[in-house]
Structure formats: C-alpha cells, structure tokens
Amino acid sequence: MQVPFRDDKPTASPLTDRFGRQIRYVRLSVTDRCDLRCVYCMSERMTFLPRARVLTLEELALLGRTFVELGASKLRVTGGEPLVRRNILWLFQELGQLRERGLAELVLTTNGSQLERMAADLKAAGVARINISLDTLDPVRFRRMTRTGELDAVLRGIRAARAAGFERLKLNAVILKGRNHDEVVDLARFAIENGLDISYIEEMPLGVVADHDRAEVYYSSDAIRADLERIFTLTPTTESTGGPARYYRVPGTDSRIGFISPHSHNFCDTCNRVRVSAEGRLLLCLGQEHSVDLRHVLRAHPGDRERLKQAIVAAMTIKPHGHAFQPGGPVTILRAMNHTGG
Ligand code: SAM
Ligand code: SF4
Numbered sequence: 094m095q096v097p098f099r100d101d102k103p104t105a106s107p108l109t110d111r112f113g114r115q116i117r118y119v120r121l122s123v124t125d126r127c128d129l130r131c132v133y134c135m136s137e138r139m140t141f142l143p144r145a146r147v148l149t150l151e152e153l154a155l156l157g158r159t160f161v162e163l164g165a166s167k168l169r170v171t172g173g174e175p176l177v178r179r180n181i182l183w184l185f186q187e188l189g190q191l192r193e194r195g196l197a198e199l200v201l202t203t204n205g206s207q208l209e210r211m212a213a214d215l216k217a218a219g220v221a222r223i224n225i226s227l228d229t230l231d232p233v234r235f236r237r238m239t240r241t242g243e244l245d246a247v248l249r250g251i252r253a254a255r256a257a258g259f260e261r262l263k264l265n266a267v268i269l270k271g272r273n274h275d276e277v278v279d280l281a282r283f284a285i286e287n288g289l290d291i292s293y294i295e296e297m298p299l300g301v302v303a304d305h306d307r308a309e310v311y312y313s314s315d316a317i318r319a320d321l322e323r324i325f326t327l328t329p330t331t332e333s334t335g336g337p338a339r340y341y342r343v344p345g346t347d348s349r350i351g352f353i354s355p356h357s358h359n360f361c362d363t364c365n366r367v368r369v370s371a372e373g374r375l376l377l378c379l380g381q382e383h384s385v386d387l388r389h390v391l392r393a394h395p396g397d398r399e400r401l402k403q404a405i406v407a408a409m410t411i412k413p414h415g416h417a418f419q420p421g422g423p424v425t426i427l428r429a430m431n432h433t434g435g
Pocket of ligand 2: 127128131
C-alpha cells in the first residue's frame with residue numbers, strides 16, 4: 094500500500110524576504126497632512142502632496158485587503174495624522190472587516206488631537222489598540238515642539254480613548270536633548286498613574302528640517318533608561334507588541350516601558366514589517382530607499398488583483414538587510430517621517 098506523502102512543514106508566507114524574515118506587519122500612511130508640525134518630523138512651512146498623488150481611500154482599502162490575503166496579520170494606520178483625513182472612518186470600517194479574513198490586529202498611531210471626537214467610532218470599527226504621541230506634559234513646551242498644538246486636546250483625547258474602552262493605550266515620546274529630556278521621569282509617572290504603556294523613541298534622521306539640528310538633540314535610550322532607573326526599578330521582559338521596542342516592567346504597576354532605539358540597538362535582524370507611503374510607495378525599510386511604486390500598479394491596471402499581488406511578492410526580494418542610521422550622523426533619507434508613515 095502506498096503511504097500518502099504528507100508535508101508537515103508550515104507553509105512559508107509569500108511575504109518572505111531573502112533573509113528568511115516573514116513580513117506580517119504593514120504600516121499604511123493614509124495622508125502626509127497633519128494638524129501639528131513637530132520639529133523633528135516636519136518643517137514649519139510644509140508643502141504637502143497634491144491630492145491626486147495620494148492614494149484614495151478605496152485604493153488604501155484594496156491594499157490592506159491584498160496584504161492580508163498575502164499573509165499580513167497586523168495593519169497599522171498612520172501618517173501624517175490619519176484622523177485629519179476626510180472620511181477616514183470609512184477606511185477603518187473596511188479594514189476592520191478584514192478580521193474575518195485573517196487580520197489579527199488593526200491598530201492606529203495618532204497625535205491624539207482628534208481622538209476626543211473619534212475614539213468611540215474607531216473602537217466600533219474594530220481598532221484594537223492606539224499609540225498616541227506625547228513628548229511633553231508642559232503646555233508651553235508642547236506648543237514649542239509641535240509648533241501648532243494644544244496639549245489639552247491630546248489629554249482630552251487620551252481620556253476619550255479610555256472611556257471608549259481602549260485598554261492598553263501606549264504613549265510614544267520622542268526624546269530630544271535640551272527640549273524634553275528632563276521629562277522622561279514625569280512622562281513615565283503620567284503613564285503609570287493613568288494605566289498606560291509608554292515607549293521612548295530615539296530621533297531618526299529622516300528628512301531635513303530647517304532650524305533643527307538632529308546631532309545636537311540626540312539623546313540615547315541608554316541615557317533615558319539611566320534617568321528612569323534613578324527613580325523606578327525596571328525589570329526587563331521578553332514581551333513584544335510585534336515591533337522593535339524592548340520592554341521593561343515597573344514592579345507593582347501595570348505599565349510597560351519600551352525603548353525604540355534605532356541607533357543604539359539595531360533591531361533589523363527581526364524586522365517583520367514594510368510600509369506604504371501616502372503616495373503608494375511600498376517602502377521595504379524605514380532607513381533605506383528601496384521601494385516599489387504600488388500606486389502605478391493600482392492605477393495602470395485597475396482591478397488586476399493578481400498583478401498587484403505579484404508586485405508585492407516580488408518586492409520582498411529587494412528588502413534590504415537593515416538601515417544605516419548613525420547617531421547624529423548625516424541625513425541620508427530625504428523623505429520625511431510624515432511621508433514615510435512613522
Ligand atoms: N501623526 C501621528 C503621530 O504623531 O503619532 C502619526 C504619524 S507620526 C510620523 C508617527 C510617529 O513617528 C510619532 O510617534 C512621531 O513622534 C514619530 N516621529 C516622527 N518623526 C520622527 C523622527 N524623525 N524620529 C523618530 N520618530 C519620529
Ligand atoms: Fe504630525 Fe505626527 Fe509628524 Fe507630529 S509626528 S508633525 S503629529 S505626523
């Protein structure tokens with residue numbers, strides 16, 4: 094009797110790169126526009142993309158669906174500021190339905206300024222988790238770092254998100270020497286008192302921003318951790334939210350404290366992600382220019398799902414091994430974070 098051949102090996106995802114890394118996480122930048130002008134992200138006078146060059150909401154929904162069909166299990170909506178895009182809830186509702194097709198997590202990164210009015214609808218659409226950027230708790234500094242923002246709007250947004258039932262809200266704080274590095278302890282305290290997680294981010298050299306010298310403001314994760322350890326006990330964990338942050342717990346609290354350290358702790362070996370820029374450029378690495386123009390594929394061959402899938406799968410072969418950021422080093426990537434989808 095012939096024994097039927099059985100292959101018990103798990104099927105490799107079509108989204109696997111040359112280094113064997115499986116891409117399960119896609120970050121979609123849904124706009125380059127924003128209601129803030131954070132000093133490390135944008136120039137004060139920004140020229141935004143002409144609307145025709147930005148993907149439509151329908152194109153974004155189709156991309157999300159295609160990535161999930163190819164094996165992506167986590168989608169993050171980011172920007173620019175996603176919540177300033179008109180009709181953005183429609184996109185969240187469309188992407189939320191992908192949970193029935195294999196999407197494990199739909200998540201959002203926002204500056205929080207519009208959350209007060211949108212948190213409940215985002216929850217209803219199926220958003221699982223929200224990261225909120227907050228670099229300072231001082232209203233005057235907040236205005237200085239964001240150039241246009243109002244701290245209280247973000248604090249109201251955080252409260253609204255909690256009231257809407259978002260449980261593990263996470264703060265993202267970019268720490269700059271001489272601007273807010275003396276607030277790392279206060280930010281951690283705020284997170285702990287409000288039952289939030291917090292990640293501290295080293296500034297990355299993306300885009301040239303006038304009046305902002307990145308070398309001058311570099312403040313390493315090790316320095317931040319040393320500041321925190323003067324006040325708190327930090328216990329290392331192996332926990333992960335699927336991203337590059339290394340997490341610590343503060344015993345006796347619910348909060349996790351994370352460090353995203355592109356300079357001091359390279360996280361490229363385990364990279365599981367790609368980004369789609371607001372213009373539909375599939376960016377294979379945050380710190381390199383390797384990319385594929387998916388907008389061209391979408392617009393030159395409307396409705397041709399197979400061609401779109403082939404373009405995405407083929408792009409995996411050009412995913413570079415890693416970035417080459419140097420602390421305070423030259424800016425080699427000219428696209429800004431709001432284009433890239435941070
Ligand atoms: N507008 C939303 C926000 O601020 O959360 C989403 C887009 S923003 C580009 C995403 C994240 O990138 C924010 O946490 C922001 O602080 C961070 N970011 C922007 N420019 C950065 C830079 N040059 N280096 C490190 N992080 C940066
Ligand atoms: Fe806007 Fe976010 Fe960039 Fe700040 S970091 S300017 S909030 S896109």
